[in-house]
Amino acid sequence: MLAFGIDPGSQNTGFGVIRTRGSKLEYIDAGVIRTPNGAALEDRLLTIYLGLEAKLLEHRPDLVVLEAIFHHENSRSALVLGHARGVALLAARRSEASIDELSPAEVKKAVSGSGRADKHQMKEMVRMLLGLAKAPASDAADALAVAIAGSARARSPLLAARSARQAPR
Amino acid sequence: MLAFGIDPGSQNTGFGVIRTRGSKLEYIDAGVIRTPNGAALEDRLLTIYLGLEAKLLEHRPDLVVLEAIFHHENSRSALVLGHARGVALLAARRSEASIDELSPAEVKKAVSGSGRADKHQMKEMVRMLLGLAKAPASDAADALAVAIAGSARARSPLLAARSARQAPR
Numbered sequence: 076m077l078a079f080g081i082d083p084g085s086q087n088t089g090f091g092v093i094r095t096r097g098s099k100l101e102y103i104d105a106g107v108i109r110t111p112n113g114a115a116l117e118d119r120l121l122t123i124y125l126g127l128e129a130k131l132l133e134h135r136p137d138l139v140v141l142e143a144i145f146h147h148e149n150s151r152s153a154l155v156l157g158h159a160r161g162v163a164l165l166a167a168r169r170s171e172a173s174i175d176e177l178s179p180a181e182v183k184k185a186v187s188g189s190g191r192a193d194k195h196q197m198k199e200m201v202r203m204l205l206g207l208a209k210a211p212a213s214d215a216a217d218a219l220a221v222a223i224a225g226s227a228r229a230r231s232p233l234l235a236a237r238s239a240r241q242a243p244r
Numbered sequence: 245m246l247a248f249g250i251d252p253g254s255q256n257t258g259f260g261v262i263r264t265r266g267s268k269l270e271y272i273d274a275g276v277i278r279t280p281n282g283a284a285l286e287d288r289l290l291t292i293y294l295g296l297e298a299k300l301l302e303h304r305p306d307l308v309v310l311e312a313i314f315h316h317e318n319s320r321s322a323l324v325l326g327h328a329r330g331v332a333l334l335a336a337r338r339s340e341a342s343i344d345e346l347s348p349a350e351v352k353k354a355v356s357g358s359g360r361a362d363k364h365q366m367k368e369m370v371r372m373l374l375g376l377a378k379a380p381a382s383d384a385a386d387a388l389a390v391a392i393a394g395s396a397r398a399r400s401p402l403l404a405a406r407s408a409r410q411a412p413r
Contacts, residue, residue, distance in 0.1 A: 118336035123336055144323060153319040156324015158333065165293055165331050168286035 089214030140225030258383030309394030
């Protein structure tokens with residue numbers, strides 16, 4: 076299965092692509108779609124949308140995975156993040172992939188075995204699980220972690236039943 | 245000038261199209277893009293995006309106008325609204341129109357002469373300004389109000405300089 080993780084942000088949007096065969100994980104691609112500093116929001120949204128569309132067409136994943144967001148420190152940053160997340164979900168929807176959302180705790184648990192791993196531990200676990208010599212950039216590592224956790228749930232019928240997909244409806 | 249107002253929402257997205265010749269206002273089109281109850285968020289976003297894309301292609305407006313949002317009652321509803329607003333801005337960006345955002349107070353002031361008009365007064369003013377026999381549906385009336393205010397600002401160099409476009413960047 077080819078899983079495509081997205082970590083959307085209004086400045087930087089990370090993506091990470093992995094292939095799983097049984098319990099084996101293989102790194103395929105990862106990167107960060109960066110938007111120009113000070114650009115209008117609609118220009119940044121177009122950059123994110125076209126960047127994701129190109130990568131989704133290139134890899135044709137079976138599954139697109141995003142982190143579900145249940146709350147956010149403040150309504151203004153939630154609103155701006157929502158814009159980026161909206162175009163990311165639209166790009167995912169226009170690909171042929173299934174879409175899943177996982178809670179941050181599920182992602183941490185699937186990758187590190189603990190729901191409370193910190194950012195550094197997560198990055199190091201992603202590096203080790205994928206056999207990379209060097210840890211990827213933070214936003215790319217977050218997206219790879221989401222892809223790893225999403226593909227783990229997709230392989231496990233028990234986990235798949237407890238989907239966080241009620242998320243921001 | 246042809247102005248296209250959008251009132252995005254995760255359930256219903258209103259749009260309203262008006263033509264201005266000097267200070268004359270002409271109603272062209274308005275309606276509501278409704279999303280199926282209980283549909284997945286990405287399905288609703290696709291409905292909103294394709295609905296707006298079709299209407300923007302049909303009318304080819306010079307200007308697309310949205311209400312700027314500076315704060316919101318809570319971060320969860322801000323996040324969901326942000327998703328809808330994100331795909332609306334993307335559709336606007338992919339059209340050939342300029343994009344402008346106005347504060348709710350500016351929209352009220354331009355349409356009713358007062359920054360504190362209530363929803364009912366606004367709807368009635370929109371009906372009168374456009375010479376309609378019957379007030380349009382609420383979301384469509386909101387979008388028409390935004391289009392009226394946006395085209396008023398675009399015609400006034402003084403008003404145009406005070407753009408609310410710093411909005412949710």
